[in-house]
Amino acid sequence: MSPLLSAQGLHLGYRDLEVVHDVSFDLRAGEVVALLGPNGAGKTTIMKAVSGLIRPFRGTIRLGRHDLTGMAAHQVVGLGLRHVPEGRRVFGSMTVAENLRLGGYSMRRRPAEIRTRIDEVYQLFPILGQRSHQLAGTLSGGEQQMLAVGRALVTRPQVLALDEPSLGLSPRMSHEILSTARRLARDGTAVLLVEQNIREALRIADRAHVLELGRIVLSGTGRELARDPRIEATYLGGH
Ligand code: ATP
Numbered sequence: 373m374s375p376l377l378s379a380q381g382l383h384l385g386y387r388d389l390e391v392v393h394d395v396s397f398d399l400r401a402g403e404v405v406a407l408l409g410p411n412g413a414g415k416t417t418i419m420k421a422v423s424g425l426i427r428p429f430r431g432t433i434r435l436g437r438h439d440l441t442g443m444a445a446h447q448v449v450g451l452g453l454r455h456v457p458e459g460r461r462v463f464g465s466m467t468v469a470e471n472l473r474l475g476g477y478s479m480r481r482r483p484a485e486i487r488t489r490i491d492e493v494y495q496l497f498p499i500l501g502q503r504s505h506q507l508a509g510t511l512s513g514g515e516q517q518m519l520a521v522g523r524a525l526v527t528r529p530q531v532l533a534l535d536e537p538s539l540g541l542s543p544r545m546s547h548e549i550l551s552t553a554r555r556l557a558r559d560g561t562a563v564l565l566v567e568q569n570i571r572e573a574l575r576i577a578d579r580a581h582v583l584e585l586g587r588i589v590l591s592g593t594g595r596e597l598a599r600d601p602r603i604e605a606t607y608l609g610g611h
Pocket of ligand 1: 386391409410411412413414415416417418
């Protein structure tokens with residue numbers, strides 16, 4: 373199957389400082405591909421480039437038959453790629469339901485269609501349905517992350533780019549949110565995942581790339597990398 377998302381020879385950075393050097397990867401429908409690595413390796417920078425927040429110095433990003441390179445973020449969203457940035461930025465003084473409706477707003481779809489999609493999000497995350505009238509700012513960290521993901525899903529994206537979804541969550545919540553990402557992929561949404569939680573990320577990833585200092589230093593299937601002694605020693609504490 374040809375890739376849905378394809379990044380080739382990306383060189384990325386800020387002003388004149390290059391922090392990502394010659395990175396290539398792709399993502400097929402139904403797959404979870406994880407980008408892993410230590411702080412500052414360039415993972416978030418790659419997510420920003422893929423979602424149109426920064427323009428690559430060099431290289432190309434394609435989504436299906438569209439060339440995303442240099443496109444603005446709202447155009448990228450329109451083509452079916454949704455980015456859930458690190459830090460779950462939900463609108464705290466709005467309710468859960470209002471946050472989800474806003475997620476659908478950019479679609480300019482009929483209200484009935486948005487309602488159907490919001491119901492799908494409630495099926496995926498029942499706790500959000502139970503708390504639909506609660507102010508988002510009063511949700512727990514894990515619930516806010518579910519809401520951030522749910523808001524992206526209201527547009528039924530082809531590609532979901534999740535940046536550190538488990539950051540600050542309890543192990544149980546991290547497990548739940550990443551299991552949901554796996555389920556979404558199985559149902560057809562391709563998931564590009566940036567994670568610090570290497571063990572959990574490799575559990576759900578079909579393939580993963582390890583970045584160090586802006587370069588891919590190791591690639592493999594989730595299963596291969598979970599057993600790789602270099603990963604064990606560097607990231608999993610050797611046990
Ligand atoms: P973390 O896991 O800590 O978020 P990361 O792998 O996502 O790390 P990036 O946030 O992509 O790493 O950062 C890669 C490099 O780019 C770092 O050296 C960082 O200091 C630098 N950087 C990030 N954002 C900017 C910016 N807005 N301006 C200048 N440099 C930046």
